[in-house]
Amino acid sequence: MEHHTATSPTADDSAGDTDVFITGLWRQNPVFVQVLGMCPTLAVTNSALNGLAMGLATTFVLLMSNTLVSLLRKAIPRQVRIASYILIIATFVTAVDYIIQALSLELHKALGAFVSLIVVNCIILGRAEAFASRNSVRRSLLDALGMGLGFVFALLCLGSVREILGSGTLVGIAVLPDGFEKWVVMLLPAGGFFTLGLWLMVFKRIKREPPRATETQP
Amino acid sequence: MTPADIEIPITTRAWPLYRALVGLGLICALIIVSAYQLTAPVIERSKTAMLEQAIFTLLPTALSKHAYRLTAQNRFEPATDKRNSARLIYAGYDAAHRLVGFAVPARGMGYQDSIELLYAYGPEQQAIIGLQVLSSRETPGLGARIASDPAFLHNFARLDVTLTPGLHLAHPIEAVPAGKKLAAWQIDSLSGATVSSRAVAAILRQSSEFWLPLLTTRQEDFTRGAPHRDLADG
Numbered sequence: 001m002e003h004h005t006a007t008s009p010t011a012d013d014s015a016g017d018t019d020v021f022i023t024g025l026w027r028q029n030p031v032f033v034q035v036l037g038m039c040p041t042l043a044v045t046n047s048a049l050n051g052l053a054m055g056l057a058t059t060f061v062l063l064m065s066n067t068l069v070s071l072l073r074k075a076i077p078r079q080v081r082i083a084s085y086i087l088i089i090a091t092f093v094t095a096v097d098y099i100i101q102a103l104s105l106e107l108h109k110a111l112g113a114f115v116s117l118i119v120v121n122c123i124i125l126g127r128a129e130a131f132a133s134r135n136s137v138r139r140s141l142l143d144a145l146g147m148g149l150g151f152v153f154a155l156l157c158l159g160s161v162r163e164i165l166g167s168g169t170l171v172g173i174a175v176l177p178d179g180f181e182k183w184v185v186m187l188l189p190a191g192g193f194f195t196l197g198l199w200l201m202v203f204k205r206i207k208r209e210p211p212r213a214t215e216t217q218p
Numbered sequence: 219m220t221p222a223d224i225e226i227p228i229t230t231r232a233w234p235l236y237r238a239l240v241g242l243g244l245i246c247a248l249i250i251v252s253a254y255q256l257t258a259p260v261i262e263r264s265k266t267a268m269l270e271q272a273i274f275t276l277l278p279t280a281l282s283k284h285a286y287r288l289t290a291q292n293r294f295e296p297a298t299d300k301r302n303s304a305r306l307i308y309a310g311y312d313a314a315h316r317l318v319g320f321a322v323p324a325r326g327m328g329y330q331d332s333i334e335l336l337y338a339y340g341p342e343q344q345a346i347i348g349l350q351v352l353s354s355r356e357t358p359g360l361g362a363r364i365a366s367d368p369a370f371l372h373n374f375a376r377l378d379v380t381l382t383p384g385l386h387l388a389h390p391i392e393a394v395p396a397g398k399k400l401a402a403w404q405i406d407s408l409s410g411a412t413v414s415s416r417a418v419a420a421i422l423r424q425s426s427e428f429w430l431p432l433l434t435t436r437q438e439d440f441t442r443g444a445p446h447r448d449l450a451d452g
Binding site for chain 2: 068072075076077079080083084087088090091092094095098099101104109112113116
């Protein structure tokens with residue numbers, strides 16, 4: 001068997017463990033920076049709980065698939081790596097589908113087809129190919145945890161705003177006075193786009209580096 | 219060893235490819251079977267509880283219910299094994315053990331996968347008097363609204379399924395474009411989800427054409443067999 005040495009190390013290669021985790025959670029947040037996984041981000045975030053459940057389900061799949069891909073990275077030939085990663089991801093999505101059904105059928109109904117569609121969430125395949133297939137299990141787990149929690153954070157941000165304005169509640173608890181006219185549009189797909197745009201703006205503003213002080217001649 | 223030095227195996231022979239894929243397939247199969255075995259009993263219990271809740275929601279005047287199975291001789295007999303859902307229907311009874319209606323499970327093809335419904339049939343009203351979607355994989359935001367859209371579900375508050383003397387539906391249930399409903403046997407489709415709306419109409423039409431003549435002609439199976447409240451399973 002010939003061996004091919006990876007020649008295109010990613011920026012993650014030289015990063016420390018903490019950096020790997022923070023990169024996914026904040027610096028390269030999958031939703032607010034990489035703008036990945038938009039389909040579930042826009043579709044299931046009509047309530048904070050739905051967003052949290054979808055985020056946690058995706059994190060579980062990320063953790064498990066990154067671990068298995070990293071464990072088997074030397075045993076999977078290059079030619080069949082993508083097919084193998086998809087097989088691994090589909091397996092854990094099937095498992096998470098059963099787990100959600102066991103935890104709550106109502107939640108499973110609320111998430112609808114999007115649980116199955118985690119298979120095609122490009123965050124997961126992207127991390128398997130770009131990180132887990134080139135790194136140790138420990139670093140792959142940290143990467144999955146960072147990216148997963150970053151995804152949960154983003155979905156919670158969207159879900160909270162949409163639920164408060166669209167239903168007047170947060171995780172089912174009334175937070176706005178009875179007289180508040182609910183913004184039904186926030187529960188519709190259009191509301192998802194509005195809220196995503198708003199959060200992208202806020203995130204960009206927060207992440208903007210302060211301008212460097214220019215040196216002045218005495 | 220830095221990550222850049224990690225060697226990714228590459229081969230031109232077929233055997234290592236088969237070995238990797240088959241081996242991985244076996245690992246994945248083991249994971250799926252384990253997950254299924256661990257969760258199946260819990261899911262089964264939850265589905266039973268959800269079905270019971272749906273029956274009493276659809277038949278609000280019922281205080282007890284009983285499951286019946288259609289036999290090969292076209293008779294209804296109390297069902298003992300409710301895990302086998304084939305040819306199973308539920309009869310609801312009020313406080314005086316009078317039959318108030320039936321909850322009938324139905325299943326058919328939706329836009330991309332099967333839709334499972336439970337509808338209530340009122341023999342006195344000769345109408346479908348409620349509907350709940352038990353499971354569906356319709357398009358989120360579009361077809362999936364068959365389970366939640368109040369205006370669409372209002373179609374089934376009283377959907378006419380009168381039978382002719384020959385025990386056929388006097389007017390087959392049909393889905394019409396949104397806002398075009400004129401008759402009591404028509405269903406106003408969901409705007410943007412015509413296929414799913416038509417699928418619901420087709421499932422109800424096929425199911426009611428099969429079940430309603432039997433439920434009408436075999437009413438004595440349910441009144442004669444009306445369970446004592448203590449023996450009823452709900």
